[in-house]
Amino acid sequence: MTKSLFQWPVRVYYEDTDCGGVVYHTSYLKFMERARTEWLRMHGFEQDALAVRHGVIFAVRSLQAEYLCPARFNALLQVSVGLLRCGAASLNFDQQVRADPPADGAGGRLLCSARVRIACLDSTLMRPCRIPADLITEIGSGN
Numbered sequence: 232m233t234k235s236l237f238q239w240p241v242r243v244y245y246e247d248t249d250c251g252g253v254v255y256h257t258s259y260l261k262f263m264e265r266a267r268t269e270w271l272r273m274h275g276f277e278q279d280a281l282a283v284r285h286g287v288i289f290a291v292r293s294l295q296a297e298y299l300c301p302a303r304f305n306a307l308l309q310v311s312v313g314l315l316r317c318g319a320a321s322l323n324f325d326q327q328v329r330a331d332p333p334a335d336g337a338g339g340r341l342l343c344s345a346r347v348r349i350a351c352l353d354s355t356l357m358r359p360c361r362i363p364a365d366l367i368t369e370i371g372s373g374n
Contacts, residue, residue: 237273237312239266243302248343252304257303259296259343263326266310267349274369285363288354292321296345300330307331309339317371322360357365 247258268278282288302308309329316323324347329339353360 237270239269239310241307241308241310248304254302259328262310270312279352282354286354289349290350292350293348298343300342302342319361320351
């Protein structure tokens with residue numbers, strides 16, 4: 232079960248689409264990456280600072296995505312980040328991309344969902360390493 236759900240708004244730009252105005256499948260992965268970066272930032276961590284201060288970077292280890300409904304050029308989307316599991320050297324997320332909900336507050340249509348496993352790597356050796364303790368403390372608090 233996810234701890235807390237973080238939401239990040241995204242607008243679909245022309246560069247995210249094919250000539251018919253439909254979002255490329257890889258664009259959803261970019262939207263999810265941006266949302267995870269903003270999730271980290273919300274917790275007080277910048278990826279470049281983690282690399283300098285702790286010598287760690289994060290990389291996608293595995294990803295399973297389901298594309299359910301296309302988004303189109305200029306659409307407003309909501310990308311969610313839910314932490315499923317925080318291990319010693321990896322983070323597992325549940326992510327969804329939804330059409331921006333209508334004004335009545337009803338949930339937006341689910342467009343894409345994914346399970347993403349992120350590995351913490353030593354930035355020099357490019358080998359798995361422990362997630363910094365201060366990051367585990369912050370995200371483990373359920374914020």
